[in-house]
Amino acid sequence: MQTPLTVMDFLDRAELVYGDRVGLVDEPVQPADSWGEVTYRRMAQLARAQAAGLDRLGVGPGERVAVVSHNSARLMTSLYGVSGHSRVLVPVNFRLKAEEVAYIVEQSGASVLLVDPELDEALAGVPVKHRFVLGAESDAQLYDFDREPVRHRISESDTATINYTSGTTARPKGVQLTHRNIWLNAVLMGLHFGAGDRDVYLHTLPMFHANGWGLPFVLTGLGAQHVVLRKVDGAEILRRVERHGVTFLCGAPAVATAVLDAAADWDGPVPGRDRVRIIVAGAPPPTSVVQRIESELGWEFMQIYGLTETSPVVTVNRGRAEWDALPPAERAERLVQAGSPALGSQVRVDGQGEVLVRSNTVLEGYWKQPDETAAALKGGWFHTGDGGTLTDGYLAISDRKKDVIITGGENVSSIEVEDCLYGHPAVAEVAVIGVPDRKWGETVKALVVLKDGQSADEAALIAHCKQRLAGYKAPTSVEFRDSLPRTTTGKLQKFRLREPYWAGRAREVN
Template identity: 65%
Template sequence: HRNLWLNAAVFGWQTGVDDRDVYLHTLPMFHCNGWGMPYAVTAMGGRHIVLRKVDGAEILRRIEQHGVTLLCGAPAVISTVLDAAVGWDGPIPGFGTMRIVVAGAPPPTQTIERVETELGWEFIQIYGLTETAPLLTMNRSRAEWDGDSPAERAVKLSRAGAPALGVTMSTSPDGELLTRTNHALKSYWEQPEATAEAMADGWFHTGDGAVIGDDNYATITDRKKDVIISGGENVSSIEVEDCLFSHPAVAEVAVIGVPDEKWGETIKALVVLRGDEPVDEQGLIDHCRAQLAHFKCPTSVEFRDELARTATGKLQKFKLRAPYWEGMEKQIN
C-alpha cells in the first residue's frame, strides 16, 4: 500500500494533476492499478470518465463531450486516435489542452511528432514496471526545448526520460537498466530465488537494456530477451521498428529475430499496412537500408492483418516469435 501511495503521489505531482482535470480511462484499471492515476486524480478532486472499449472516434467524442484533459495508454491507443482524427469533422477535441501519458513501449518518433502537430496534445512518456508500482522515469517537454521544431522535440521525447522523484538509475556492465526507488517490490510471492536475482547487489534489475545520457535521461534500447544477435552483432528491434514506422505505408510493425544457419539469427519484420499505400517487401527493406547500418536491416518482411497484443495494447513478441522457433530448445541460435 505504501508503494501504491508513493507512486500515485509522485506520478500525479509530476503530471500536474489538479481538481480541474478530467481523466479518461483508456488504460485498464486492472493493469498495474491504472499506473496509479485513478488514485492521483481522485486525491486531487479531478473527474473520471470511463471508457469500456478503446476506439479512436469514441475517445475524441468523449474528450469533446466531457472536456477531458488527460489520458494514459500504450502507443496503440495513440494510433487509433490519430487514425480517427484524419476523418474527424471539425477542430480536434482537446487541441491545446489535452495531455497524453504513454508507456508500454517506446513510440516511433513520427507518432510523437503527429501528436503535437495533428492533435495539438502534449505528449508525455513514462517508463516503469509492475514491480516498481510502476513509475521510474518521466519525459515531458522542457522549456529549453520550446525553440525546437516538432520533429526535434519528438526525438528528445522518444527517450524513456529522467528519473522520477526518489528514483536512482544505473546500468550494469552488460547494459541492463538498474534502479533503486522508494516504491519497488519487497519480494515475489514465495519465489526467493527470483527475488534474489531481481534484487541482486541492492538494485532492482529491470530486464531492459538501456543507455543513460549525460543529461541523466534513459533510452531503452530493448528488452534483453528482444535483442536480436545477428552474426555476433546486437540489433535493437526498437531502432528497426522506428525506421520502418517512418515509411508512410506502415501502420503497425514488430521486428523479431528468426533462426538463420549462417548468422544464427536474422531480422524479420512483421508489418500491418496502412490503407491503400503501395509497398512491397523489397521496398521496405530498401527503406531501412537507406537509413540504418545494413546488418540492422530486415532480411525479410511478412505482411499481416493484425499483430498479437495484450489488453493494454502491448505487442506480445514471444507469441510472434514462437512459430519460427518451434522445435528448437531455446529461442536463440
Template identity: 70%
Template sequence: MKVALSIKDFLDRGEGVYRDRTALVDEPDQPAPSLGSLTFADLGRRARGFAAGLDEMGVGTGERVAVVSQNAARLVTAMYGAAGYGRTLVPINFRLSAADVDYIVGHCGASVLLVDPELDEPLADVTAAHRLVIGDASDEVLFRADGDPRPWEPDEDATAFINYTSGTTARPKGVQLTHRNSWLNATTFGWQAGVSDRDVYLHTLPMFHVNGWGMPFATTGMGVTQVVLRKVDGAEILRRVDEHGVTLLCGAPAVVAAVLDAAAQWDGPVPGRDRVRMVVAGAPPPTRTIERVMSELGWEFIQIYGLTETSPLLTMNRMRAEWDELDAAGRAGKLVRAGAPALGVQLRISPQGEVLARSNHCLDGYWEQPEATDAAIVDGWFHTGDGGYLDDDGYLTISDRKKDVIISGGENVSSVEVEDALFSHPAVAEVAVIGVPDEKWGETVKALVVLAAGQEVGEGELIDHCRERLAHYKCPTSVEFRDELARTATGKLQKFKLRAPYWEGRERQVN
C-alpha cells in the same frame, strides 16, 4: 511522528474536500447496470459498503479479492473497498484465457472472485469460495451505498495489490505492491504530471494495468472527475474529450494510433487542443508519432517508463523550457527517450547494459515465488531486464529488451508461452517467437518456424492453433517458415540475431 501510508488516504481526502463534486462518470454502455455519475461522497459510501460486505462474507484482513473486469466504476470502488480496508485486491487482465485466469485465482488463493458479465460464460469453470458476476447480484452484496465496515489499522507494508505480469515464463508472476509502493507511486506520478483539481481524467488505460498506473488514486486525492471508458475506440475517446472537457489520459502507443486515426476523420477542430496531456507507456512510440500528437492533435505528449514491478513509475519525459526553441522534430527527438528518473528513483546501468533501479515504488516481492524475487532484486537493485543507456543529461533511453518478452499494444507477451503453444502442433519441429516493429501496436508477435520432416502446415492454421490455446493478443500475427534457426554452440537460440533483420536501421531494439 510517522503516520502509515494507505490507499484509503486518497479517498478520504477526495471525500473530505470535494464531497459533492462528481468523482466518477461510469461507462453508460456496459452489460452491468451503469452507476451513472457518483460524487466523492457516493464513492466513499460505496467503498465502505464493499468493505462491510466483505466483513459479512467472512473475508478477513489480508485475504485476496480477485476482479476480472473491463474499466468500470465498480472496479475503482473495489480498489478502495478491498485494499483500503486491509484486504488485497487482485485485478486480472480480462483479455487472458480461462486457463490463465484460473491459474491466477488459484495461485493467489482468492477468497472472492468478481467477473464481468461478458466473461461469465468463458470463465464459467473459474471459481472461488465466493464467485459473483458484476451487476445486480454483486451490488446487493458488495457495491451498495451503505454499510459500516470494521476498522482497519493501516499497515503501509501490507500488500495492497497483486498484479500478475506475463514476464519471461509461461506462468504469470504475482507482483506484490504494498500500500507504501502504491501511495508513493501515485503521489510522485500525480505531482510530476501536474494533476490538479481542475483536471478531468479519461480512463483509456485498463485499470488492471498496475492499478491504472496509480492514476485512480492520484486523481481521487486531488478531486479530479474520472470518466470511465470501457473499451478503447479512437472516435469515442475524442467524443468524450469533447463532451466532458477531458484534460488528461494515459495509454499505450496503440491508443495514440487509434486517436490519430480518428482525428483524421473528425468533423471540425480536434477536441482538447492546447488542453489535453497524454501520458504514454508500454513501448516508446516512433518520433513521427510524437510529432503528430503535438501538431495534429495539439496535445501535450508525456512519456513514462516503468514496469509492473516498479508500480510502475521510474522515469518521466515532459517538455522542458530549454526545448521550446527547437522545431517539432527536435522536440520529438527529445521526448522519444524514456525520460529522467522520477523523484526518489535511482537508476544505473550494469556492466552488461541492463537498466537497474532503486525506489520506494519497487515491488515487495513475487507472490509465493521467493526464488524469482531473489533473482529480480540483487544487492538492493531491481533488475528491469531492459537494456539501455543514460545520456549526459541523466535521461534514460531503452535500447533493447533483455527479458524474453514482447510488448504489443502495452500488453506483455511471453514468447516462451507462445512457443509452447506452437510446439504443441505436430508439424512444428523448432520455433522462435520474436517481437517485430508494428506501426499500430508498437511491436507485434512473429513466429519463426522449422517444420518437422515430411510435415506441411500453413500460416493461418498455426495462428488458429494458437488462438485456441492463448489470449488472442498473445498470438502471432505472422508466421515465417525457416530451414533452421540461429543457435549458439550449446544449442541456445540467438534471438538477437533472429530479431536483427526486422529492426535494421533502428537505434533501438524496442518499438
C-alpha cells in the same frame, strides 16, 4: 510523528474536501448496469459498504479478492473497498483465457472472484469459494449499507494489491505492491504531470494494469473527475474529450495511433487542442507518432517508463522549457526517450546493458516465489530485464534484453528497426524479431501490417531501411500479417511471434 501511508488516504480526502463533486462518471453502456454519475461522498459510502459486505462473507484481513473486469466504476471503487479495508485486491487482465485466470486465482489464493458480465460464460469453470457476476443483482449481495465495516489496522508495508505480469513468460508472476509503493507512486505521478482538481481524466488505460498507473489514487485525492471508458476506440475517445472537457489520458502507442487515425476523419476542429496532455508508455513510440500528437492533435505528449514491479513509474519525460524552440523532429527525438528518473528513483545501467532501479516504488516481492524475488532484487537493485543507455540523466530503452537481435556478432535493437519501418507511409504496425540463420546465427525479420488501402512489397520495405540504417540492421525478410498479438496495454507479444521460428530448439538464440 509518523503515520502509515495507505490507499484510503486518497478517498478519505476526496470525501472530506470534494464530497458533493461528481468524481466518477461510469461508462454509460456497462453490461453490469452503469452507476452513472457518482459523487465522491457516494463513492466513499460504496467502498465502506463493499468492505462491510466482505466482513459479512467472512473474508478477513489479508485475504485476496480477484476481479476480472473491463474499466468500470465498480472496479475503481474496489481499489478502496478491498485494498483500503485490509484485504488484497487482485486485478486480472480481462483478456486472459479461463485457464490463465484459474491459475491466478489459485496461485494468489483468492477466496472471492468478481467477474464482468461479458466474461461470465467464459470464466464459468474457474473454481473459487465466492463468485459474483458484477451488476445490480450482485450489488445487493456485495454492498452492505446497514453496518459499518471493521477498520483493521493497516501498515504501509502491507500488501495492497497483487498485479500479475502481462504474460511475457510462460506463467505470470504476482507482483506484490504495498500501500507505501502505491501511495508514493501515485503522488509522484501527480507531481511530475501537474495533476489538480480542475483535471478531467479519461480512463483509456485499463484500471487493472499496475492499478491504472496509480492515477485512480492521486486524481481521487486531488478531487479531479474520472470518466470511465470501457473499451478503447479512437473516435469515441475524441467524443468523450469533447463532451466531458477531458484534460488528461494515458495509453500505449497503439491508443495514440487509434486517436490519430480517428482525428483524420473528424468533422471540425479536433477536440482538446492546447488542453489535453497524454502520457504514453508500454513501448517506445515512433518519433512520427510524437510529432503527430503535438502537431495534428495539439495535445501535449508525455512519456513514462516503468514496469508493474515498479508500481510502475521509473522515469518521466515531459517537454522542458529548453526544448520549446526546437524544430518538431528534434523535439520528438527528445520526447521519445524514456526520460529522467522520477523523484526518489535511482537508475543505472550495468555492464551488460541492463537497466537497474532502486526506489520506494519497487515491489515487495513476487507472491509465493522467493527465488524469483531474490533474483529480481539481487544486489539491492531491481533488475528490469530491459536494455538501455543513460546519457545526461536521460534513459533510452534499446530493447528487452531478450529482444536484442545478435546477427553476425552485431547487436540490433528491434525498436530501432521498428521505428524506421513506421516511417514508411504504408506501414500501420510492425514487429521486428530475430529468427535463426545458418550463416549469421540469427537475422532480422519484420512482421508488418499495412494500412488500409496502402501497398508495399518486401523489397521496398527492406530498401527503405537500408537507406536509413546500417546494412546489418535492415530486415533480411518481411512477412505481411493481418494483425499482431498484443497485450491489453498494447505491448507486442514477441515471444509468441518468435515461437514458430524457434520451435524445436533448446533456446531462442542461435
